[in-house]
Every structure is written in C-alpha cells, then in structure tokens.
Amino acid sequence: MLTKEENERMCRVGPGTPMGDALRRYWIPALLSADLPEADCTPKRVQLLGENFVAFRDTNGEVGVLDEACPHRGASLALGRVEDCGIRCLYHGWKFGTDGTIQDTPNMPNPQYKDRFKAPAYPAFEAGGMVWVYLGPNDKEPPRPHFRHFDVDADHIITRAVVQPCNYVQIMEGFVDSSHLTILHQDALASVETGGFVSTESTSRIAADAGPRLEIANTDSGFCYAAIRAVPSEGDPVEHARVTTFTAPIFSMQAPDNVFIAAVPMDDESTLFFNVFWDIEKPINTEPLLTQTLEFFGLSPEIIDRMGMTFESWKRPDAANPNNHFLQDREGMEAGTTFSGLPDFVPEDAAITNSMGPFYDRTREHLVPADAAVIRMRRLLLHCADLVEKGGEPIGVRSDKSQLRAVAADLDPGQRWVDLIELQDQDAW
Numbered sequence: 001m002l003t004k005e006e007n008e009r010m011c012r013v014g015p016g017t018p019m020g021d022a023l024r025r026y027w028i029p030a031l032l033s034a035d036l037p038e039a040d041c042t043p044k045r046v047q048l049l050g051e052n053f054v055a056f057r058d059t060n061g062e063v064g065v066l067d068e069a070c071p072h073r074g075a076s077l078a079l080g081r082v083e084d085c086g087i088r089c090l091y092h093g094w095k096f097g098t099d100g101t102i103q104d105t106p107n108m109p110n111p112q113y114k115d116r117f118k119a120p121a122y123p124a125f126e127a128g129g130m131v132w133v134y135l136g137p138n139d140k141e142p143p144r145p146h147f148r149h150f151d152v153d154a155d156h157i158i159t160r161a162v163v164q165p166c167n168y169v170q171i172m173e174g175f176v177d178s179s180h181l182t183i184l185h186q187d188a189l190a191s192v193e194t195g196g197f198v199s200t201e202s203t204s205r206i207a208a209d210a211g212p213r214l215e216i217a218n219t220d221s222g223f224c225y226a227a228i229r230a231v232p233s234e235g236d237p238v239e240h241a242r243v244t245t246f247t248a249p250i251f252s253m254q255a256p257d258n259v260f261i262a263a264v265p266m267d268d269e270s271t272l273f274f275n276v277f278w279d280i281e282k283p284i285n286t287e288p289l290l291t292q293t294l295e296f297f298g299l300s301p302e303i304i305d306r307m308g309m310t311f312e313s314w315k316r317p318d319a320a321n322p323n324n325h326f327l328q329d330r331e332g333m334e335a336g337t338t339f340s341g342l343p344d345f346v347p348e349d350a351a352i353t354n355s356m357g358p359f360y361d362r363t364r365e366h367l368v369p370a371d372a373a374v375i376r377m378r379r380l381l382l383h384c385a386d387l388v389e390k391g392g393e394p395i396g397v398r399s400d401k402s403q404l405r406a407v408a409a410d411l412d413p414g415q416r417w418v419d420l421i422e423l424q425d426q427d428a429w
C-alpha cells in the first residue's frame with residue numbers, strides 16, 4: 001500500500017514531476033525501428049512522458065527525434081515531408097536535420113536567420129529492434145545502455161510494441177509478480193510444447209505452486225528476485241527458482257533468459273509496452289517460429305487489433321475495453337475450455353492491468369508476501385525520484401547492463417539462487 005502522495009509521485013511522469021525528471025535521466029525506447037522502415041519514409045508521431053515528438057529516418061537512414069511542434073508556429077512535423085536529409089514542415093516549409101539544425105526557412109529570406117538557433121532534438125540510437133532516445137538535460141546524458149539482446153542477429157530476435165490505456169507502473173508490477181503466472185496464465189503454460197519457445201520443465205514448475213517464496217537481491221541497476229517454488233517429487237523435495245531481473249527504471253528480463261520487456265509511459269494514463277523475444281540458437285524471426293512465437297504470447301496482428309492494443313484500435317469501441325468485458329469468452333469459461341476467457345499471455349496481462357483503471361489507487365490494496373518484489377520495485381522508483389530531486393543521479397544510469405540475466409532452474413541441495421545468474425556483490429542502493 002502507498003499513500004496517495006507516494007502513488008502520485010511514483011506514477012506521474014510529465015515534465016517537472018519528480019518521477020518524470022528521474023525517467024528523463026535514462027535512455028528509453030521510443031518506437032520500433034520497423035516503424036521507420038526505410039530512408040525518407042513516413043515520419044512517426046511519438047508520445048513519451050506526456051510530451052509529443054516526431055521521429056523520422058532521413059535520406060542516409062539516420063533516425064532523428066524532434067519536438068513534434070514546429071519551432072516556427074507549432075504545426076505538427078509528423079505531417080511533414082521527409083526529404084534531402086531532413087524533415088520539412090508543411091506549413092511554411094522550414095526544414096530540419098536529425099540534430100535539429102535548421103536547413104531551410106523559405107519565408108525568412110535572410111539566410112543567416114536559420115543559424116541562430118536549432119529545433120529541439122534528442123539523442124537517439126537503434127538497438128534490439130528499437131529506437132532509443134534520451135530526453136533529459138544535455139549535460140547529464142549517460143552512456144548508451146547495452147543489453148544482451150542488442151548483440152543478437154536480426155533473424156533471431158522479435159521486437160513488438162503494444163499500447164495500453166493505463167499507467168506504466170500497473171504494467172511493470174506484472175513484470176515482478178511471479179504468482180500471477182500460475183493463475184492468470186495457466187492456459188498458456190499448459191499449452192507449451194516440449195522444444196517450443198518456453199521449456200515445458202520450467203512451465204510445469206510454475207504451475208505447481210501459486211504462492212512462491214520470494215527472495216530479493218539488489219543490483220547496481222535495480223534488483224533480481226527469485227520466486228522459489230516447492231515442486232512435488234518422488235525423492236527429496238525439489239525447489240525451483242524462477243529468477244527475474246528488474247532494471248531501473250522500466251526494464252525487466254524474464255526467464256528462461258530470452259525475454260526483455262519495457263513499459264514506456266506515453267503519459268500518466270497510457271503506456272507503450274515493448275516485448276522482445278530472442279533465441280541465440282535458432283532464428284525465430286522467420287517462419288514458422290515467428291508466427292508461433294507471436295501466437296503463443298498473444299501478439300499476432302489479428303489479436304492485438306481485436307484486443308485494442310494497436311494505435312489504430314485502442315480507442316475503437318468494438319475493440320476490447322471495460323464496457324464489453326474485454327471481449328472475454330464467458331461461454332468458454334463456463335465450458336472449461338479457457339480459464340481467463342482472454343487470449344493467452346500479453347492480452348491477459350493487458351486486460352487485467354487496464355481493468356485496474358487508467359490510474360490505479362494504491363491506498364486501498366492488501367499486499368501479501370508474494371508481492372514482495374512489487375514492493376521493492378515501487379521503493380526503487382520512489383528512491384530514483386528522491387535521488388534526482390536532491391540533485392543526484394538515479395540508480396543504474398551508468399551501470400553495465402550487458403551481464404544482466406534471468407533464469408529458471410531447479411536448485412541443487414544447498415545451491416544459492418543468486419549463483420544461477422552469477423550475481424556478483426553489487427553496490428546496494
């Protein structure tokens with residue numbers, strides 16, 4: 001449970017808010033690289049942390065992120081033309097490079113005028129199928145993060161983003177909530193086939209125990225926790241540890257070490273939820289594994305459209321929403337063919353987190369030991385806000401993220417779960 005003040009402080013992300021200032025100190029994903037598929041393609045409007053931006057790919061293939069509003073008189077640059085290494089505003093033709101340099105001002109004949117200032121532009125780079133952007137103060141820009149999946153070949157990695165009409169923290173609480181896997185996602189876990197994307201052994205162990213014991217260890221960029229489940233066995237009792245990593249401020253790695261997720265606030269009540277899956281051994285971004293993987297997670301184009309998880313569908317009245325019970329299959333639930341009545345996995349999470357309302361009030365909840373990692377995550381976020389408010393740097397902006405892992409494994413007698421991920425002693429925060 002949080003006080004109303006703590007909840008507001010943790011969840012509000014606009015400019016000048018404590019959490020908004022903290023989030024602006026990190027590199028965050030803004031859109032998919034695939035949203036800008038080729039040089040000089042249609043630009044993309046992007047909303048991040050309560051502000052509007054335009055992203056475009058110039059003639060050289062370089063991505064630029066600028067304020068959406070043209071610095072002349074505020075027309076949307078998302079309507080602009082992308083040509084000759086810049087984006088040109090439709091209204092009076094001012095043109096800007098990826099770094100905000102003003103290249104042309106047709107209605108201002110003095111050629112020196114355009115050298116006097118720049119359009120607000122934000123550093124960006126591409127990795128892991130995403131465009132990453134830094135929105136904070138120029139003199140505080142941290143090094144670019146490097147997560148393990150940045151090194152995976154393009155045909156071995158699938159990156160998708162869905163939109164949700166709720167605050168980002170609601171989504172992130174699901175990242176660190178192992179007990180809901182056993183209940184909400186039980187149909188998906190039961191459907192996993194041997195050799196598929198997620199191993200049967202791991203998923204059958206999740207199914208065995210809805211009340212795992214949670215143990216948590218801080219890292220220099222957040223924390224790892226193990227959900228330890230007692231697994232029925234014929235011989236000595238077996239303990240299974242599912243270790244999840246949470247990295248400040250919005251990232252998580254999920255077992256069995258092939259899922260990276262990020263909840264990027266668009267504003268206080270909407271979130272862009274990135275899902276990245278990879279496989280070092282085999283290409284999954286080619287058929288048939290691409291379709292199989294997307295269907296397993298409920299991210300096929302047909303499902304995310306019907307469930308209102310795309311920019312085209314999320315406000316459409318016939319897409320899943322509270323007024324139509326998120327299109328839940330109540331007949332299937334009665335007949336016993338589905339537990340949740342929702343498409344497996346991500347749409348289940350989306351319906352649940354959206355059902356909490358766009359901005360969840362944490363003053364009236366009843367937390368239990370299975371929520372220990374949720375509590376740790378909230379504490380981490382509030383701590384980051386405190387640090388930045390006091391003039392410091394938030395947790396983990398400069399830490400090495402390339403070794404962060406998640407894993408699921410049975411523990412040998414006497415084995416510590418932290419050894420599964422080779423977690424060295426780290427600076428506690």
Ligand code: FES
Nearest residue numbers: 070072073089092
């Ligand atoms: S508003 Fe963009 S050029 Fe005038």
Ligand SMILES: [Fe+2]
Nearest residue numbers: 174180185349
């Ligand atoms: Fe979930």
